[in-house]
Amino acid sequence: MSDIVVETKDGVAVVTLNRPHQRNAVTYQMWQHLAELFEGFNDNPAVRSIILTGSGNDFSAGADISEFEAVRSGLEESKRYEIAVDAAGDAIYRVSKPTIAALRGYCLGGAAHLAMSCDFRVAQNGAIFSIPAARLSIVYGVSATRKLFSLVGVTEAKRILYTGKRFSADDALINGFVDQVGDDALSAARSRAAEMAENAPLTIKGAKFILNGCARGELDRASAEKLIDLASDSGDYLEGRRAFKEKRPPLFLGK
Template identity: 50%
Template sequence: MPDILVTIKDGIGVVTLNRAEMFNAVKLSMWRELADIFSNLAHDDAIRAIVLTGAGANFCVGADVTEFKVIRENREQSTAYEVSVDACSAAIANVPKPVISAISGYCLGGGCHLALACDFRFADTTAMLGIPSAKLSIVYGVKSVQRLLAIVGIANAKRMLYSAERYSAGHAWGMGLVDEVSDDAVGAAMDFAGKLAQNAPLSIAGAKFMLNGLSLGEGALDVTAAQRLIDRAADSDDFREGRRAFSERRAPQFRGR
């Protein structure tokens, strides 16, 4: 069985971590494969939104620590490993489409890393989220710390990283780490993805690019690139379709161009 499954339903791509027997722990090869998968989905015009989830009862327990004695034994190996991890999170964050993580059970360490790179985090009542790096003498990567800070604020980010505690879905929702809690995280994520998929792709791509850049602090946003996205939408067929649909009081049919 493949470690990662990709399916498409009604314009929504579903990426599933598929190591249920290992609580969906992510191997180095999987970090690299995920980067390729999300990069490909980014360029697939048939995909309007993406849901990231895990097989079985858990989203992702984190990186596969059993590999570390071979692939992360020293500083050089750790640096190379983090390059692959950051490339994965960048590929997820940079997809110009909504990405929603659907979280059940464990979402720890590297699992949180994946969830933080998504636009939204939907959890069910079994979810337990945390970053146990302080129990492994690992310093969480810069990009993930930036995303954590932007999402939960400095006090909660410090508490999570210093304490290595696990948080229930309700507690995580109160911190802002989780956006919605329901009995069925995947179902809720798919419903939300379906709603977003009906909106203008160029509008979402532009908003996502700007919000991601602005959230990471001064100088992170490429203003020139942001203006290109604004101009592209202003010149698009979708903009004209949106105006027509508004005046005709009907649902617009957007095509991403």
């Protein structure tokens, strides 16, 4: 049985962390696999939007601490481990398709990094959040902390990281960690993903690149202009104009 399961239907890929008996705790190999998987989505025309979720009752309890003695026992091992974690998070953050985290049960530690790397976070009632790095004498990574800061602001980020305390789905909605709370996170995520899968991929790719660059204060203006030009010179732009004129839904191909 695979620790990560991918199912694609009608343009929506659902990526499921699949270790329910370990609350979907993420192993070193899973961090590496997630990076490869999300990088591969960039060149997969069958995937128009992506949902990241967990099997069973939880999104994920975070990194699999039980393997730390083997894979993160010293300084060099810790550095290598953090590189893998950041590679996974940044691959999710940078993938050109819209991403939604469907969160239920536990979303702790490194799992919060995965969730924050998505464009949107939908939490199920009863979901529990925490970043307990301070209880392990681990400094939460720069990439993950940057994402936390951009979502909740500096004061709330300090509270979350300094205390390591758990907070509820309602608290997460208030502080900005998630943008929706409901009875069925996966169903809500599917509805949103399906809606975005119908829209122009080149528009979403360009908008995501520009917005992420603005959020990080490091927008590559030349690359942004290339994406704008690519969309303006595409068959999809022609299709959008034709569909508008003919009063029908457009059929976008991403080129």
